[in-house]
Amino acid sequence: MPHAHIRQAQLRCAIVGLGRHGAKEMIPAIGRAQNASLVAVFDIEPTRNAECSASLGLPTYRTLEDMLNREQPDFCIVETPHFTHYGIVEAIARHGIHVLKEKPLALNLAEGVRLQRLCQATNVTIGVVAQKRYTPSYHALRRVLEGVGKPWYVSMVYRLAIGQEDQGWRSNREEAGGGCILDMGYHFVDLVTWLLGVPDEVFSAPLLQSGETTENGAAVTFKYMNTHVQGSLLLSRFSPGKDESITVHGTDSVVYVSRDSLHIFGAAGNQIERLEFVGPSDLLARQIDSFCESLTGTSGIDKANEGELEQHLSNMAFIEACYQSASSLLPANPKEILHNQVAATAS
Numbered sequence: 001m002p003h004a005h006i007r008q009a010q011l012r013c014a015i016v017g018l019g020r021h022g023a024k025e026m027i028p029a030i031g032r033a034q035n036a037s038l039v040a041v042f043d044i045e046p047t048r049n050a051e052c053s054a055s056l057g058l059p060t061y062r063t064l065e066d067m068l069n070r071e072q073p074d075f076c077i078v079e080t081p082h083f084t085h086y087g088i089v090e091a092i093a094r095h096g097i098h099v100l101k102e103k104p105l106a107l108n109l110a111e112g113v114r115l116q117r118l119c120q121a122t123n124v125t126i127g128v129v130a131q132k133r134y135t136p137s138y139h140a141l142r143r144v145l146e147g148v149g150k151p152w153y154v155s156m157v158y159r160l161a162i163g164q165e166d167q168g169w170r171s172n173r174e175e176a177g178g179g180c181i182l183d184m185g186y187h188f189v190d191l192v193t194w195l196l197g198v199p200d201e202v203f204s205a206p207l208l209q210s211g212e213t214t215e216n217g218a219a220v221t222f223k224y225m226n227t228h229v230q231g232s233l234l235l236s237r238f239s240p241g242k243d244e245s246i247t248v249h250g251t252d253s254v255v256y257v258s259r260d261s262l263h264i265f266g267a268a269g270n271q272i273e274r275l276e277f278v279g280p281s282d283l284l285a286r287q288i289d290s291f292c293e294s295l296t297g298t299s300g301i302d303k304a305n306e307g308e309l310e311q312h313l314s315n316m317a318f319i320e321a322c323y324q325s326a327s328s329l330l331p332a333n334p335k336e337i338l339h340n341q342v343a344a345t346a347s
Helices: 020-032 046-056 064-071 082-093 109-122 136-148 186-196 283-296 308-328 334-346
Strands: 011-016 036-042 075-078 098-102 126-129 151-159 201-207 217-223 230-236 243-250 253-258 261-266 271-276
Touching (some): 011 283, 036 064, 036 283, 075 082, 075 283, 109 126, 109 308, 109 334, 126 283, 136 186, 136 253, 136 261, 151 186, 186 230, 201 308, 217 308, 308 334
Parallel strands (some): 011 075, 075 098, 098 126, 151 230
Antiparallel strands (some): 151 243, 217 230, 243 253, 253 261, 261 271
């Protein structure tokens, strides 16, 4: 059952989790968003909680329940470690409050399906912070895909210079849910399903060093049986610098996309079109505004959040297929994996 739309200009927002990303990235993004205003913050660490509340001129709450009961925000943004997400989201949803949570959707696909059932039972919207789909160059790619002729190969690269995650909860498989495929790679898995749909076959070879439980890199290939499109996704935490790009090979042309540009080349290698996207792209603020628009029923600036929870379940099925393939050394079908998990959860 769809939730009732909220009728007001700006939605009241609270942040749960005041770590580096929550305090340094998400709070400023809310300030830049047009459709939301920050009314409360909460963190389980008392000193961090009190200091952040005071710096923003907001009241300090000793428990999450106290904050939810007193403030009754329209939605909460959850910025806590992966293993804490479900319990926090459940507590918020039980209050009838919508949630925009940090990626990934869940620790694993089974937990993702449980979140879907929670969403249905409480009649709330659960969104996921996957802001790369709001990148202007990727939106331009989505618009020009039909003009490349019949796509036959897609190459995607996402590399960061953050090094090995060998300390803290991110290095613990049970607490993190996975390594770079589930964590940083979630952004590009989201782009795969958003741009191309869910593939029929996934094969994954993760980089897992001796003694590690979470991978620091992965080479993933995927295939669509009906369209015969094939693709590859390279993920790595070990890189001289940040590298993120998508190349689409079509029968008529080739499209190369980076964060700030899009290039279209003809069959002879001649450049047909070049688009530059200059200036800052406030992706987090755009996602917050788009999420608010989904709650108020207004026309989204990007409409990138349409069918969001279902797509994020598809993301989790893709990721589950990666891990199953890495374990079996055989391709895995994310569509079958999702179907079987939904059936198992229902039984």
